[in-house]
Amino acid sequence: MSVGKKIRLYLIEKGISQTWVSEQSKIALPKLNASLNDKRKLNVEEFSSIINILKEDANKFLDK
Numbered sequence: 748m749s750v751g752k753k754i755r756l757y758l759i760e761k762g763i764s765q766t767w768v769s770e771q772s773k774i775a776l777p778k779l780n781a782s783l784n785d786k787r788k789l790n791v792e793e794f795s796s797i798i799n800i801l802k803e804d805a806n807k808f809l810d811k
Contacts (some may be wrong), residue, residue, distance in 0.1 A: 753808045754797060755783035770797040792811070 758765065765783065769776040774793055783789045789797070798805050 749785050750794065750808050751782045751785055751789055754789075754801075757801070757803075757808070760780075768797060768800060784800045 755765075757763075758768065765779055766776060767784075768774075769779045772793070774781070774782075774796065776786070779793075782789045782793065794805070798808065
């Protein structure tokens with residue numbers, strides 16, 4: 748499963764909106780949505796920003 752899809756499922760599970768993540772991370776909503784739906788890849792800066800906002804360990808979303 749892709750990193751974006753794992754983040755999307757986490758957001759759904761926690762009841763966190765993509766709009767909120769977009770606003771907090773300064774990632775445009777269409778760009779974030781495309782990343783979380785496997786239409787584009789997250790770059791390292793975007794991924795880092797998202798996990799910092801969510802206060803989660805990066806390994807939670809990375810394949811081990």
